[in-house]
Amino acid sequence: xxxxxxxxxxxxxxxxxxxxxxxxxxxxxxxxxxxxxxxxxxxxxxxxxxxxxxxxxxxxxxxxxxxxxxxxxxxxxxxxxxxxxxxxxxxxxxxxxxxxxxxxxxxxxxxxxxxxxxxxxxxxxxxxxxxxxxxxxxxxxxxxxxxxxxxxxxxxxxxxxxxxxxxxxxxxxxxxxxxxxxxxxxxxxxxxxxxxxxxxxxxxxxxxxxxxxxxxxxxxxxxxxxxxxxxxxxxxxxxxxxxxxxxxxxx
Amino acid sequence: xxxxxxxxxxxxxxxxxxxxxxxxxxxxxxxxxxxxxxxxxxxxxxxxxxxxxxxxxxxxxxxxxxxxxxxxxxxxxxxxxxxxxxxxxxxxxxxxxxxxxxxxxxxxxxxxxxxxxxxxxxxxxxxxxxxxxxxxxxxxxxxxxxxxxxxxxxxxxxxxxxxxxxxxxxxxxxxxxxxxxxxxxxxxxxxxx
Numbered sequence: 294x295x296x297x298x299x300x301x302x303x304x305x306x307x308x309x310x311x312x313x314x315x316x317x318x319x320x321x322x323x324x325x326x327x328x329x330x331x332x333x334x335x336x337x338x339x340x341x342x343x344x345x346x347x348x349x350x351x352x353x354x355x356x357x358x359x360x361x362x363x364x365x366x367x368x369x370x371x372x373x374x375x376x377x378x379x380x381x382x383x384x385x386x387x388x389x390x391x392x393x394x395x396x397x398x399x400x401x402x403x404x405x406x407x408x409x410x411x412x413x414x415x416x417x418x419x420x421x422x423x424x425x426x427x428x429x430x431x432x433x434x435x436x437x438x439x440x441x442x443x444x445x446x447x448x449x450x451x452x453x454x455x456x457x458x459x460x461x462x463x464x465x466x467x468x469x470x471x472x473x474x475x476x477x478x479x480x481x482x483x484x485x486x487x488x489x490x491x492x493x494x495x496x497x498x499x500x501x502x503x504x505x506x507x508x509x510x511x512x513x514x515x516x517x518x519x520x521x522x523x524x525x526x527x528x529x530x531x532x533x534x535x536x537x538x539x540x541x542x543x544x
Numbered sequence: 545x546x547x548x549x550x551x552x553x554x555x556x557x558x559x560x561x562x563x564x565x566x567x568x569x570x571x572x573x574x575x576x577x578x579x580x581x582x583x584x585x586x587x588x589x590x591x592x593x594x595x596x597x598x599x600x601x602x603x604x605x606x607x608x609x610x611x612x613x614x615x616x617x618x619x620x621x622x623x624x625x626x627x628x629x630x631x632x633x634x635x636x637x638x639x640x641x642x643x644x645x646x647x648x649x650x651x652x653x654x655x656x657x658x659x660x661x662x663x664x665x666x667x668x669x670x671x672x673x674x675x676x677x678x679x680x681x682x683x684x685x686x687x688x689x690x691x692x693x694x695x696x697x698x699x700x701x702x703x704x705x706x707x708x709x710x711x712x713x714x715x716x717x718x719x720x721x722x723x724x725x726x727x728x729x730x731x732x733x734x735x736x737x
Contacts, residue, residue, distance in 0.1 A: 295661045295700055296679070333724065338660055338681075364562045369681055369722045386591075389558040391683075391722065414592040414622075416656045416683040417556075459656055459683075488651055490658045513654065543660040543679040 296541045297507050298338040298514035299528055300492065301521040303328055304345045305374070308358055310522065311345065325358055328522070329366045335528045337368060338543060341394070341462070341516060343421075344374025345437060356388045363389020371419055373462075377405065379412055386413065394419035394462055397435040400442060400449070403456060410457025419492075420453040422446060424479075425466040431479055438466050446479065447486055454487050461487065462516065464494040472498025472520070480510030492516050500526060500534045507540050545735060547571040548583035550610075550623075552600045557589050560620065563721035567732055577609050585735055586613055590622030594646075594686070595634025597622055611639050616737045617713050624708060624715030625686060633686050641713045644691040644705065653701040656685040661698050663706050663718065668695040670707065670714055672733050678726045680718035682706070688717065 303310045303325050310325050329340055342362070359372055372385050373394030382393050399405050399420055409418045423438045424431045424446040431446035450461050463483060465476035475493045483491045490513035493506040497517035506512045520526045532542040547564060549557050551573040564571040571587065572579070580586060588610065590597050601607040610617070610627075619627045628638045631646035638646070649655045662677040680698075687704040690697055694705035698717070708715040714734065720727035 295657060295659050298659045360558075363559055364565065367563065367566065367722065367724050367728060369683075369719070386556050387558060389556060389562060391556060391559070411593065415685065416658065417591065460658060488654055489656070490654050514659065 294541045296338070296543045297512070297535065298492075299336075299503070299531060299542070300339045300341055300514055300516040301328075301332050301337050301528075302341040302343060302494070302516045302518045304343050304518060305358065306345055326361045326365055329362050329370070332521070332528070333366050333368045336532060336544070337528055339368060339514070340366070340370040342370060342372045343394070344372075356384055359385055359388040359390050373419070373421055377402075379408055382409055382413060382417075386417065392417045392419050392459070394421040396421040396423065399453065400433065400435055400444065403452065406453055406456035406458055410459070415457045415459035418457060418459045419462050420450075420458040420460075421462040421464065422450060422453075423464045423466055426476070426479070434466060438464075438469075447482060450483055450487055454489050458489060460490040460492060460513075462492040462494055465496060468496030469494070471496055474498065474502040475506040475510055475512070475515065477505055477510035480506060480512050484511035484513075490514065497526075500531050503531060503535060504538050504540065507535070508538070545569065545584045546582065547585045547587065547735070548574050548580050549587040549589060550580060550606060551575050552597075552604050552606055556591050559719075560587055560589055560721045563728060563731055567728060567735075569735065575604050575606065577605070580606075580609060581613070584615055585737075586615060586617045588617055588619040588623040588627070590620065590626060592622060593634060594622060594625060594631045594636040598626060598636050598638075601626070607639060611641060614712060616734065618734050619713070619715035620721070621684065621717060621719060624717055625688065627708070627713060627715050628688055631686055641710055642688070642691075642693050642708045642715060644688045644693060644708065646686045646688050648686050649701060656683055657700045658683050660723075661700060663696040663698055665697045666695065668707070668709050668714070669737060670695065670709070670716075670730060670733050673729060674726060674733075680706070680720070680723045680727060682718045684717060688715075
């Protein structure tokens with residue numbers, strides 16, 4: 294049986310791991326290669342590296358770090374941040390990244406998703422979407438969540454799927470940094486309306502939140518940062534509790 | 545031992561090279577027929593779309609070379625699928641080593657399958673020391689049907705062949721280079737074949 298994935302996310306700035314609380318007020322949580330190795334040993338199913346400085350400042354994700362991670366880590370990982378062309382993706386995959394995630398650049402030029410899917414296959418194209426619920430609507434935001442667009446989360450996600458996205462990484466800006474749980478209603482709707490895997494992101498504070506993301510949100514994977522980086526939740530404990538809740542996990 | 549990873553421009557081959565490095569072996573990336581023929585072990589990788597990968601193989605004439613190899617050959621992911629008779633992806637004719645069709649998953653499951661699933665019915669020395677229902681990492685939209693040449697099966701909506709073998713040719717749908725310690729054990733087993 295395909296298991297639900299637990300994905301620590303390492304936000305990267307200047308080669309170091311950071312975690313933005315509501316995308317502001319960064320805290321340093323260590324060396325990405327060391328953290329990645331630790332997470333592989335602790336039972337993480339996958340890792341995501343997001344160069345959070347990339348979109349805001351036009352900085353490219355450091356290929357050196359990707360190469361080092363690929364050398365030392367025996368689980369898959371995704372790299373995101375500032376990716377806007379076939380050449381960017383080609384360089385990352387050649388350094389050993391398994392998947393890339395695109396966000397603002399795909400909103401600016403949706404054909405990018407088609408180009409990447411045609412060239413490298415859908416399986417390595419994750420479309421990351423930051424969205425904020427304003428009244429009843431989920432509005433997609435860009436540039437690290439700072440600029441609202443006119444796009445609706447669900448229609449944009451469906452378009453991304455149609456264009457060849459292999460999975461959707463949905464971050465709820467209402468939930469991110471709150472530790473009050475994932476945006477389960479929106480997740481469930483995404484999972485219902487799309488036929489590609491959905492990664493839940495934003496709001497993890499305790500183990501029950503992960504149970505809910507899988508049971509109520511029907512997410513295929515759940516991503517979190519600070520609860521893992523600061524050892525507030527151990528991945529082994531989390532997976533044991535998920536299993537006790539009859540959720541398929543790799544233990 | 546001389547390990548060659550066939551480099552025909554398809555996908556993430558660095559990870560396979562690094563996995564061998566972690567096991568203490570230097571694997572060479574090559575598209576040179578003489579170098580590939582002279583290898584003790586050959587890895588046939590592949591990530592991406594089947595018809596364009598096959599096109600790249602043809603351009604480098606490796607499509608003719610690969611079926612003539614006599615040393616152990618391990619196809620990984622799309623590499624395994626290209627060793628099959630044909631795949632629905634881009635209506636591509638494969639190299640025909642394995643007598644099996646590659647089909648797209650039905651939309652009753654999420655496509656692609658992405659993540660860790662178990663392998664069962666293990667039938668080869670490739671899986672020596674690997675427990676039944678071990679977890680492997682898989683990312684794919686197309687699958688090889690269960691068949692006589694299956695040496696492992698996985699369930700995703702249906703039971704399909706997640707590993708195949710015929711003579712010196714082996715194929716795995718999963719990514720051993722990304723499947724933690726158990727995956728590295730399978731690569732080690734391949735080197736010991």
